[in-house]
Amino acid sequence: ADYNTILVEQRDAVTLVTLNRPHALNALNSEVLSELIAAFTAYDDDPSQRCLVLTGSEKAFAAGADIKEMQAQGFADMYSSNFFAGWEQVTATRKPWIAAVSGYALGGGCEVAMMADFIIAGDNAKFGQPEIKLGVTPGMGGSQRLASAIGKSKAMEMCLTGRMMDAAEAERAGLVARVVPASDLVEEALKTAAQIAAMPPLAAIAVKEMVNTAEELPLEQGIRFERRLFHGLFGTEDQKEGMAAFVEKRPGNWTGR
Numbered sequence: 001a002d003y004n005t006i007l008v009e010q011r012d013a014v015t016l017v018t019l020n021r022p023h024a025l026n027a028l029n030s031e032v033l034s035e036l037i038a039a040f041t042a043y044d045d046d047p048s049q050r051c052l053v054l055t056g057s058e059k060a061f062a063a064g065a066d067i068k069e070m071q072a073q074g075f076a077d078m079y080s081s082n083f084f085a086g087w088e089q090v091t092a093t094r095k096p097w098i099a100a101v102s103g104y105a106l107g108g109g110c111e112v113a114m115m116a117d118f119i120i121a122g123d124n125a126k127f128g129q130p131e132i133k134l135g136v137t138p139g140m141g142g143s144q145r146l147a148s149a150i151g152k153s154k155a156m157e158m159c160l161t162g163r164m165m166d167a168a169e170a171e172r173a174g175l176v177a178r179v180v181p182a183s184d185l186v187e188e189a190l191k192t193a194a195q196i197a198a199m200p201p202l203a204a205i206a207v208k209e210m211v212n213t214a215e216e217l218p219l220e221q222g223i224r225f226e227r228r229l230f231h232g233l234f235g236t237e238d239q240k241e242g243m244a245a246f247v248e249k250r251p252g253n254w255t256g257r
């Protein structure tokens with residue numbers, strides 16, 4: 001597919017999606033959203049693709065939702081178009097994906113990074129929710145996901161002051177899985193993605209479903225949900241193959257069945 005605002009390449013079983021509006025520091029306008037929905041849907045539907053990396057440029061993962069696009073909108077415009085609701089199609093992606101963040105991840109940029117299954121950050125990454133300075137608030141899940149990622153106190157401070165958090169603080173706070181030198185960011189993220197892509201795909205989807213459930217269900221129900229999914233995997237060929245491969249001391253050969 002041909003896109004205007006993103007670049008999409010496949011490296012074996014890994015899809016690399018690069019935000020590509022350098023003149024606007026990858027600000028996320030409606031076109032970016034609809035192209036990301038198309039790219040993520042294509043990824044989810046393509047059995048040859050088993051992990052995805054979303055990245056930006058060295059200077060900016062994304063400096064937010066596009067302020068120039070939102071500036072003139074009124075309440076009725078936002079409410080009737082259900083502005084930003086399309087991002088739920090991105091978070092509905094069932095297969096694993098990683099955000100590889102270099103430079104600014106502000107406002108909607110930080111929120112999109114938090115939609116990923118996890119974040120790998122370059123050591124130059126800067127995260128923030130500066131919307132309050134524009135007279136608004138996070139609107140793509142940031143208040144909820146930041147609070148669950150780093151706790152109430154830090155999330156409140158970030159959203160109330162609009163300050164930026166650097167990569168080291170983000171790692172300490174649990175916002176990012178790992179920090180790597182900015183110059184190696186995409187290669188490191190692709191390596192991690194290739195590791196995930198080599199895993200049995202149904203188990204990977206099950207992991208996503210159960211870890212995400214931790215934020216939605218009370219513990220007892222979450223544990224029951226985990227156990228049922230775990231039981232269910234014993235109905236797959238890949239469980240038979242994975243356990244046989246272990247016993248026979250050889251690598252598993254997955255069918256995704």
Ligand code: HXC
Pocket residue numbers: 023024025027063064065066067068070104106107108109130131134136137138139140
């Ligand atoms: C539209 C943006 C933009 C954005 C940057 N640009 N961020 N355009 N929307 N979010 C544009 C600038 O207007 C400028 O265009 C070009 O990108 C380069 O940006 P500069 O500001 O000149 O770069 P620099 O001085 O290096 O500063 C980088 C920056 C700053 C600190 C990241 O750009 C900045 O503060 N951006 C806004 C960050 C922000 O508030 N994000 C939250 C957005 S609201 P020109 O044409 O002048 O060259 C949001 C809402 C979510 O995400 C939900 C609530 C509704």
